[in-house]
Amino acid sequence: MNRALVLEHLMLHRRYGELVAQLRAATPVHVVDQLDAATDHAHQFMTTAAHAALGESNARTTDAAGVPGWLRLPLLDTLTTWFADQAATCRHQPHPDRPEPVIAAAWKPGLVVCTRCAPMTGLPRNSDRDRTCDRCGRVCAGVEHGDGIYPGMVQVGALVYQYGVCGQCRPDGE
Numbered sequence: 001m002n003r004a005l006v007l008e009h010l011m012l013h014r015r016y017g018e019l020v021a022q023l024r025a026a027t028p029v030h031v032v033d034q035l036d037a038a039t040d041h042a043h044q045f046m047t048t049a050a051h052a053a054l055g056e057s058n059a060r061t062t063d064a065a066g067v068p069g070w071l072r073l074p075l076l077d078t079l080t081t082w083f084a085d086q087a088a089t090c091r092h093q094p095h096p097d098r099p100e101p102v103i104a105a106a107w108k109p110g111l112v113v114c115t116r117c118a119p120m121t122g123l124p125r126n127s128d129r130d131r132t133c134d135r136c137g138r139v140c141a142g143v144e145h146g147d148g149i150y151p152g153m154v155q156v157g158a159l160v161y162q163y164g165v166c167g168q169c170r171p172d173g174e
Contacts, residue, residue, distance in 0.1 A: 042101035090117035
């Protein structure tokens with residue numbers, strides 16, 4: 001079975017919160033502290049990037065069910081691929097055993113980089129790939145034609161996952 005599907009099934013289980021609490025209690029304190037610090041830094045990175053790009057951040061907390069399936073599955077696939085040592089990384093080789101904020105993108109599956117190397121997740125400006133909706137696959141005409149891509153980010157632990165959607169796929173309120 002696909003690791004991402006197994007993780008999704010677990011995260012959507014009604015008792016997932018209890019399991020996480022039990023796992024945190026059984027994990028050495030220094031590991032929990034490092035992961036919590038990396039998670040906080042990832043959140044700071046995400047909100048700073050949102051403010052820089054959009055002038056605001058509409059960051060909010062949600063559970064796995066609050067992330068649409070089309071976004072949740074590739075995010076979890078990236079996470080499980082990275083945890084299995086099968087993801088490509090930047091030269092700093094971020095690894096789950098050494099918690100730090102990391103960045104991935106829907107348009108570059110299988111790549112996980114540290115925040116210093118976040119530009120590696122970029123696309124050539126105004127290219128077809130830069131104007132492609134990560135949900136429906138439509139290539140938008142471009143911002144100059146009133147048909148741009150709306151950037152978004154979702155965070156799981158220390159991983160910030162970037163995506164972009166067209167106006168038709170953009171969730172209400174974003």
